[in-house]
Amino acid sequence: MAKLLYNLGSWVYKRPKRVILFWLAIIAVSIGLIVSNGINFKGDMTIPGTKSEKAGQVLQNATGQTKEYGTIRLIFKVGDGKTIKDPSVMKAINKTIDKIQKNDKSVKSILSPYMGRTISKSGKIAYADITYKTEADKVSKESIDNVKTCIEASRNAGVQTELGGSVTLSKTEVGGTSELISIIAAFIVLAFTLGSLRAAGLPIITAIIGLVVGLMGIMVSTAFVDMSALSLSLASMVGLAVGIDYALFIISRYRQNVSEGYDLKEAAALSVGTAGSAVLFAGVTVIIALCGLALVGVPFLGVMGEVAAAMVFVVVMVSLTAVPACLSLAGHHISPKKKKQQNVVSASKEKNKQSNLWGRIVTKYPIITIALVLALTASIGYSAMDLELGLPDNGMMQKESTERKGYDIMSEGFGEGVNGSLVVVMDASKAGNNSFKAMQETAGKIKGLTDIASITPARPTKDKNIGMVMVTPKTGPNDKETKDLVQAIRDKSADTEKNNKVELMVTGRTAVNIDTADKLGQAIPKFAIVVLGLALVLMILVFRSILVPIKAVVGFAMTLVATLGFDVLTMQKGNFADLLGIPKAGPILCFIPIIVIGILFGLAMDYEVFLVSRIREQYSKTGNAKEAILSGMKSSGLVVAAAGLIMTIVFASFASQTDVNIKSMGIPMAFGVLFDAFVVRMTFVPAIMSLLGKSAWYMPKWLNRILPKFDIEGEALNKERDIA
Known part of the structure; x- marks a missing residue:
């Protein structure tokens, strides 16, 4: 090669x-x-085959609805001295709704707060749902812009008007001042x-x-x-x-x-x-x-x-x-500039001494160094035990965004659970002619569960065998209590199937997000084991050693634990939230651990290869393990440190963006690269190798013979040139 x-x-x-x-x-x-x-970006973060996906399919088949229509929710709030039902307010809201429907033929329907009775008990807050003729990810930018333009009518009339719903209103953007700053x-x-x-x-x-x-x-x-x-x-x-x-x-x-x-x-x-x-x-x-x-x-x-x-x-x-x-x-x-010829020997010695300063410290006190690194890893990584996964909702967006304002207004007027309503599907096909009665009795049993703010009456579909109720939890869509409620309803199905012949299933956006997070949470250990195993095999092939690859895998595991711990401390628990621009603490974006494992594995192996391969190259020439470490640190240490710092800067630039999804990727990646490059590769690795000495390069002869050889540092090329 x-x-x-x-x-x-x-x-x-x-x-x-x-x-x-x-x-x-x-x-x-x-x-x-x-x-x-x-350019047509489309697709959502759902997983086929989950319980919520199956429940949604049952409901679609029963209703004949082949797709889930996209919605934008208009959220209204009036100030002191007024109510939603005041004539001037009603006029402004109805004018806004009429204008939206008139200007956009893709609107299927709009249920006003006066027809749908979606007005809070205080009379200060209300909402109206716009339903489109297409799925949420296919609602056009023109339709979204139309809504944003039309709501100025109610805003100008003194009615605070914000937006929510299943349609993504703020598009993910790539490029901007943060990337420019990172390049500089x-x-x-x-x-x-x-x-x-x-x-x-x-x-x-x-x-x-x-x-x-x-x-x-x-x-x-x-x-x-x-x-x-x-x-x-x-x-x-x-x-x-x-x-x-x-x-x-x-x-x-x-x-x-x-x-x-x-x-x-x-x-x-x-x-x-x-x-x-x-x-x-x-x-x-x-x-x-x-x-x-x-x-x-x-x-x-x-x-x-x-x-x-x-x-x-x-x-x-x-x-x-x-x-x-x-x-x-x-x-x-x-x-590079040519060096002055005078005092070459003394200058070379001085440069060598300075270049190996960190390497000399680490190799001189390896046990202390290793203990400090392990203590730092444990102190940060301990929080990873509290890891909770979820998908971001509008409540985790920037406080200035209309989605976040709308989320907070809805929570104020109807309770936080209104932002995470659950659709409970009831299959009463085995109940025969008593299917509707069985559904009503089942709805009563669901109502008896804790953490339910409200529940609608049972409503059967056309074939009378499938019904549904809307359940509003007391807590938000990403709260643990809401997740427990979803599981409690599903667990209740065993009782209702036995006594009422009704099977319970839960779907809706909140349930889909919960199932997605659970599925990805279950996949983390399996994927981590696969990646660690792959790292071990690759490092054995590259370095022709047993202990060096084991050390590399241990180092990667340390990076992973520390990174997940830092992510929990910041994104989930809210530490340094103001410094990092985190608008609201909440569960970790469900696919972030998997992404972190995959990317950090590759980058960690990058640094391992560039640093340790130079150490191995020097060791093969001199046979002196400690001298090889110092030489490798001198030759590649500065470059690896610079590479790690650059990559940290780039990831940090993405972490500074307002989009919660991009921020959720940027923060752990920036920390993970910084930790791996400076704490693990530049500190832990040379300290461990210093303790191992020559045994670090032990390889059974029989294994060395049968394994394919990968010359990643061009040793064969150098030997060929030496012979020539």
């Missing part, structure tokens, strides 16, 4: 303009396809690491090329594949981070080769053959981890993983081709 990549780097270096034009041509073609086919910050880190402003610009340029190519490809694919806008956000987050890091690894190796006396062309080819091999392996590892999300059995999560994996693939290809092309075009402008 190293020889092949060496030849690739040499070929690209001779034809830089062709390579750059190739990637620009792909961007141009993609833009043309996007203009032709448009990354440039500063690169300039410090490489010691050159020109050299610092190259990783940014190539990363942007890879990011744009990947994003264009994803947008084109939306015409053929169902995916949510969150897939684009995740891909953008990962693509920008690894794009800068992979380019940094190749460019830093190129500059090192130049400083060792190689001519520019040979230095570029060698950097692609050596660091490029590590980049390729690291990228493949990340891709495998992301594609592994499909093993969870959750369609939307599998698509997110595949989209992000496609982005990483593009970034790797751009790194292996566009980087050497840019190096060729840059020529001597990014070469």
Whole structure:
């Protein structure tokens, strides 16, 4: 592989303009396809086969309704001295409703608060539901904009009017000042690491090329594949981070080769053959981890993983081709400055001493270092035991948003449970002619359960065998009590089936979210075991050792525990909420742990490979374990630290966004990368290896013979050159 990549780097270096034009041509073609086919993000976060999904199917079959229509809820509130039924208020509300229905033919119906009697006991708050002719994710932007425009009529009349419902009103956006700030910050880190402003610009340029190519490809694919806008956000987050890091690894190796006396062309080819091999392996590892999300059995999560994996693939290809092309075009402008010849020996010793300062501390006090790292991991990771999963509701959005204001007004007027109503489906097909009576008796038994604020009378469908009641809990959609109520209703089914011949099922948006969170929660241990097992196998193949891979897996497990613990402390329990811009503490977004496991696994293995492979390379030359650690820390430590810092900055930029879904991904990823790069790889790993000494590289001879060999640092290429 190293020889092949060496030849690739040499070929690209001779034809830089062709390579750059190739990637620009792909961007141009993609833009043309996007203009032709448009961008169509669609898809929801549901899981087929859950109890709520089956209940919804039963209800659809009984009613003949083949789809769940999208809704936008108009929420009204009047101030002191007025009520919803005041003539001026009624006029303003009715005018708004009439205007919405008149201007939009996609509206199926609107149930006003006066017809639907959806007015609070205080008379100050009311709501009206707009039902559309299509599903929630297919309601057009024009329809949403129409509602936002029309409600100005009631607002101008002094009626506070906010919005809610199943239709997504605030679209997920990618790009903005936060990403620009992250790129600027990354440039500063690169300039410090490489010691050159020109050299610092190259990783940014190539990363942007890879990011744009990947994003264009994803947008084109939306015409053929169902995916949510969150897939684009995740891909953008990962693509920008690894794009800068992979380019940094190749460019830093190129500059090192130049400083060792190689001519520019040979230095570029060698950097692609050596660091490029590590980049390729690291990228493949990340891709495998992301594609592994499909093993969870959750369609939307599998698509997110595949989209992000496609982005990483593009970034790797751009790194292996566009980087050497840019190096060729840059020529001597990014070469490291020549050192003064005088006092070379003393300067070299001083540099060596300073470069290995952290490595010397860690290896001199390994037991103390390991104890401190374990204590830090335990103190942060302990909170992971309190992990609760859910899907964000409007109550977790920014306080300034109309959805959050509407949620709070509804809670004020009707109780928080109104935001998480449950649909209880009753199958009385076995009750015969007494089906309706059986439904009424069953509804009475449901009413006796705790944590129910209200329940509607039993309402049968046309065939009389299936009925339903609407249950309003006392608590919000993401509260533990609401989850317990859903389970209590389902548990009650055993009694009603026996005594009333009625089976109980629960569906509705809240129940679907609860089931989705439960399914993903059950998948976390299985997926973690698969990933840890994969990490162990890959590290054994790479490092030809037993203990080093075990150490790598333990380190990843520490990162994972600490990251989930930090996520619980911040997103779930609300610590540092103001600092992190968290509008309201609540359950962890249900797919975040799976995403974190998949992505952090790939990135953790990246840092492990780039750091430990240099240690192994030095050990194979000298046979001195401690010297190999210090040499590896000197050669790759600064670059790994810079890469970790850059990736943390990129993820933190996404964490600063207002969208709760993107923030929920950015916060744990930023912390996880920071913890893994600096606490685990730069501290725990060298300390453990210092204790293990030469035994770290023990490998049974019989196992070493039968395992395939992966030369990720280009050792065979270096030996070939030495012989020549």
